[in-house]
Amino acid sequence: MTGPRTAVRRTARSRARAAAIAAFVVLAATVPAAAGASGTQKVDVTLPYACLFPSGKHTAEVQVSASLPERVATGEPIEPEDVTTDVTLPEAAVADLTKLGAAEARAATRLTVGVTQGEAGAEATWRGDSASTALPAEGALTLTATGDVPTVTGRSTGRLTMKAQDFSLDLALTKADGGAADPATVTVDCALADDAPDQGRLAAVAVGDDGGDPGTPSGSPSGSPSGTPSSSGTPGPTEEDPEGGKDGKGGRDGRDAKDNVAPKVDAPGGTAPRAAAPTCKYDEKYPAGPMSLNSYLTGYSNVNKLDGAALIPPFCALITQGEPEFVFFPDFSGATITQHSTGDLYNGQRRQTPPFEATFLTFDFTPTTATMVLEQAGPMTIDSHGTTDFVFTSTDTYVRAPLVLRVTSLKVNGTRLDVGSKCRTKSSLTSPEPEPAKFPGDHLILHGRGEQVTGEPATGYLLLSGGPMTGKVTVPAFTGCGTADGENLDRLLTASVSGPDNYVKQMQGQTCYVSADELNPDECTDDAQPLKVPVAER
Template sequence: MTGPHATHRGTRRSRARSAATAALVVLAAMVPAAVATADAQQVDTALPYACAFPSGRQQATVRVSASLPDRVEPREAIRPTRVTTTVELPAAAAVDLGVPKGGEVSAATRLTVAVAQNKATAEATWRGTVQPVTVPESGPLTLTATGDVPSVTARSTGDLTLSAGDLEIDLAVSAPDGSAAATGTPTAAATGPAPTTVRCTLDKDAPGNGLLATVPVGSVTSGPGGSPSASPTGTGPGTPSASSSASGRPQPHPGSPQSGRAPKIAGTAPGSTTDRSGVPPCRYDAQHPSDEMSLNSYITGYANVRKQKGASLIPVSCALIEQGQPDFQFPPDGNGPAVITQHSEGQLSYQGRAQTAPFKATFLTFGFVPATATMVLEQTAPLTIDSLGHMDTSTYYTTMDTYIRVPLVLRVTSLTVNGTPLDVGSSCRTRTSLSSADPEPAKHPEDHLVLHGKGEYALGEQATGYILLSGGPLTGETTIPAFTGCGAGGEDLDGLLTAAVSGPGNYIKQIQGQTCGLAAPVEGQCTKDLQPAQIPVPER
């Protein structure tokens, strides 16, 4: 009689240990660790580019700086830190953009970085954002972009190189009063057509073909004739080791069984910044008390208005989240993936109200009449976050699908048409919540917006895509209902707004930032007063 009980007891203990281990592995993978680079090489490389402006191609100088590991082991992530991309555009560029005197330019950059090791190659995108810069009266226009970039993991030994490639710059121009310039380029306060995008290509005679850095992977490699290759310690930035060719292309290592395996890019992570200017507070208070599972994060992005063939910027807003405990279900026979489910709830928070920060959008109504509206999205019931994941119990490789459901009413607080203010009153809003097709309509029959995120992570590597704790991109499509209560003094504006805005097929892309976990705040993820340290950058 003691045998079966002992076996059963052992099985339960084994399952408990497996569940605990799995939970720790999953949670550790979901929260990016703070990066500490002990032995680092500093990259600071200036490269010549040619950029295509409306009037023609113009030369520009692009300086890339970053801190990278001096050496890593196979499957150890290479995480570039302190990444800065500085673009120096000629004075003629400001004229080309139609920047008025005293105007400002804000920008977002996307630098393609080629990653190569042995015969294998991959590509990463280094994104950055530029805070508004006043255009100088004379001289070049300098834009300095900063942001987090994806890590790279080499799967075999041998020198890994990173080289700069094409560069895209989204430019937004604003007049001195903060309004959109005559070019129609949007600002954070008034969003119409997509920002002007300038595409730049690396000059053919760029030094080292754009080589930024070489990171040796594994033990000291052998150069020609079997002699050890030089360590990059003490060499200049971008200097290839002896096992690389003069062009910066790494040479295959004879006998390496994995020489053809491409380096793994940890996803093109959405950009973020730590600049808090103009960002609303995001913290728990007496009205919203926190507990050990409380998280807070920022979210921002774009929402298309299909009828206007334009997009509205949803400004950086705060979300307070009560994270649910993840539940692990292991297969009875030990074969197959473990299933992970998690249910969390949350709410938007702006000045004590469950809503986004106010935002403006400018469109050409009916194709020719300019109209500017100030709006907010008001949450009318709890926001729910449901995650479903599958984990390989032997490798802990996990994929996760997350659906965020939130009932949101669009409220209009002011409206100007063709320069004339129209009084919309205090009750102008959509009749019902924005609505999306739900993957489980029987379970969630009410009107609500649905956003979907998909993420994955492997043991020892950074999460990619969307994970609740680390954030990422969320997308969806919604129908904007008809408007009601719009107008004052007997003027009915319901029909005008309904005809101009309401309808189906409006694509939404929101970026959630890294969360701050209040129970165990992590430096780089939380400020000293327990607000999210990272501010996400909107993406189209």
């Protein structure tokens, strides 16, 4: 970012590689190796889910199919293959979408899979995308989603079990003329029905020599509902071990209790450990150009009125980098550098973040959970200004984006309040603008400052290597919240959330230069997505 593509770009990238700028997020460390893998088992499970559609709760069927190994070595990644999710929406739910003016729907699915081994557990997210499918005039609608899913690695010997948990789908809606419906997207959250067969069990894989028969139902783990170990670290009693592993050595089968730790969840393919993140790649709607970058961002946004912060999980930005412009000092002792770039949020061909949840104590005692989406309402610009003496370079970058906050669902003290399909802020989130004449209109502003000494890693924020950006934002009043025959919730949300001076801190990861003749394996996955997923910081 501090020089032309032909020179400084490559220098900055080599420094970024040497500095190992972005951190990896994994659920656990690697484990020792043991015996090899055996045959393959087929998964084909149909599960009932209770889903919240605009008209209310309906039952949807979710069929999950995949191929998994029957047995793996301890420490060998378990990679689900040929994963397909068929979601069948009932006729009443299809009618809801039709009422919004939709003629076709495309789904992005998220299935939470609980992974347990012994008393320890972790979660993996199986994501998929479907083709755009016409809504039937009557009857149910089935959407078929496919996609890569994370690998899972057991950290000790013993059976590893996978069970389906919560399920969500983001429906991108289009009208018959090809335009977007209003709203353009509908998020549907689903919970596994109480009568789901075998509590949503998908498969079991034997890990190591004594992993047991994967076809035999695993014993019920004791401890917390999340599958984490008890505070003592000692397994509780089960049918197989009524003494709860009290063999005098602190663990079952003579193993020490420290072996009772969570499985490790890695990125799809298991080749590049990274946190769960949505797809971030250029496509036919957003084709890559000669200066195209992509990157993940994540962070926190305070909500002053609720004395809390909302975590915005990793989301994708597609960036078109501008050419830097140099103005040399009269004595050629240095130069100023300016650069203007543009960008778009990206989620399933929509300029928005994936849905994210936040739970607060409204009025200091009532737990309130909101599912929200940030929608880009206009051009996003990235303007950098710096100075260099050709040894030390400092750069200030301002990201400006008009973002509307949309609320898709709301629960107060466990009770769902119907916010309708058009609940959003009246205008974009706003920040104090230092140059209002040059940058008119409502928009959020994030500022990042980076410094670099030639030959040393950069510190702070640079467009290419990422880093922290901060700002303050005003949340406008809400509108459209509630239904025609229900309670108007505009004032409740406005009173609870809207207001000024909410601190925001976002972390951008290392960019992937997708337009390079050859993708940099330290920056990009094989399919031109960002390799590095940043970790949110407060």
